[in-house]
Amino acid sequence: MPLQACHECGAQISSEAKTCPHCGVIPKNSANKASAVVGGIVAVAAIWFYFGGGLERQAARDMAKIEMQVANDAVKQYEIAKTSGSAMDKCVQAGFVAAAYLQAKDDANYKVWKQTESDECGAAGVPR
Structure with missing residues (x-):
């Protein structure tokens, strides 16, 4: 398990840690990035559906x-x-x-x- 620097306090923490043991911040890791990307895609799809006419077509x-x-x-x-x-x-x-x-x-x-x-x-x- 490799160590990484906490993005908040700079302490060395495990890459698998859920929170930094020094400052309590949730580390930015690939799982957080993946969920952010998926969340962004869902948000874009919802905005496209709402403003792109999907809502009007469904209503019609x-x-x-x-x-x-x-x-x-x-x-x-x-x-x-x-x-x-x-x-x-x-x-x-x-x-x-x-x-x-x-x-x-x-x-x-x-x-x-x-x-x-x-x-x-x-x-x-x-x-x-």
Whole structure:
């Protein structure tokens, strides 16, 4: 076990010592340097993720997932209205589904449900 000089007091201490027996300072050795390098890399990665757009992309993915779940829930509510609701209930629920797909930026489903809304509202006597 080689000796090294304490960076604080200059005393000769073992390279494996956890602290200097003279002044109590933790010696700067390769393990401390390695953990500092790893810590620096983690910090840079976190800063890059936060400021480099990673956070925004993750938020956009999460938001799209939530919007599609809202649209799916609206379809389920329409199905309930279709089986046990009035003609006006069907009209209103079809409109909610169309609006949910519009919010989710799903143009194909929006057009389908907009037509369904028009049909249901026509059957309920609501002009469209």
